[in-house]
Amino acid sequence: MSAATTRSRTPDRLCAEAVDLARAAAEEAAAPGVVGEHVELVSEGDRVVTHFFECMELGYRGWRWAVTVARASRAKIVTVDEAVLLPGPDALLAPEWVPWSERLRPGDMGPGDLLPTDAEDLRLEPGWTGEDEPVAGSAVSEELAELVEAEDAEVTAGGPATLLPPSRGSISAIAEELGLGRARVLSRYGLHTAADRWEEAFGPKTPMAQAAPAACVSCGFLLRIGGSLGQAFGVCANEFSPADGRVVSLAYGCGGHSEAAVMPRPPQPAPPVIDETRVDPFPLRPASDSGSVPVTEDESTAELGHS
DSSP: OOHHHHHHHSOOHHHHTOHHHHHHHHHHHSOTTSEEEEEEEEEEETTEEEEEEEEOSTTOTTEEEEEEEEOOTTOOOOEEEEEEEEEOTTOOOOOOOOOHHHHOOTTOOOTTOOOOOOTTOTTEEEOOOSTTSOOTTOTTOHHHHHHHHHHTOOOOSOOGGGSOOOOOOOHHHHHHHHTOOSSEEEOHHHHHHHHHHHHHHSSTTSHHHHTOSSOGGGOTTEEEOOSGGGGTEEEEOOTTSTTBTSEEETTOOOTTOTTSSOOOOOOOOOOOOOOTTOOOOOOSSOOTTOSSSOOOOOHHHHHTTOO
């Protein structure tokens, strides 16, 4: 350890004793009455000391006024270098700043709001622009190369005006019809993240789907969507469903299923059949031996009312 390093860690005596000078500088920067007690001093270097005072101002709990004083070599006059308000170890601080792109949540956008997307957004990828497509009728055109090979001909030098392009449909028109003519389209990562969100909001694991009588795949209110997402999702068109107008999983379900109220008819009993050609005789008086107790000739039991 060098002598200079040792001297820098030892506070200068004159600078350390300049507490009143540091307090006056802090009160000039703040206001009288908001500068509290002297907390500590820290040696910043040779003949440079920072004095810390409590901040009594409301809203700055734990903050401290820091006044740095210094003196020149071989001089006995201490001067003020700077006075600032700094947070202490227990200071009340605002939360760490988060970029707006990370603070934004679904539903935060309102009418007139614009949401720019990053050029390197992982949810998007470049669409078909047609820049790699050869000029129609050029010697490197794929269609013309196939025609030359089929006709066993030779391509002569010349501009596109001297070459007859084969009749074909416009690739750009087909790309526009398929939705590929945009500058950027949804990437596979963006496709998966969207599917995860929809699955979590209106998927088979939601309480509504667990209590549903059937899944959306068999519901008449389900509108199919195109593309690869159509194999797992659709749009609900039931105005009484909680998912009306939302993208729902085919495994989702609710009480508004189109077939939930279609109950099977109870079986109708057959009409009674009356046989009017047969007569069943019924005795007007029951026989003596038709009871549950057998007939006895004992007079003692007869007195007790048994038959």
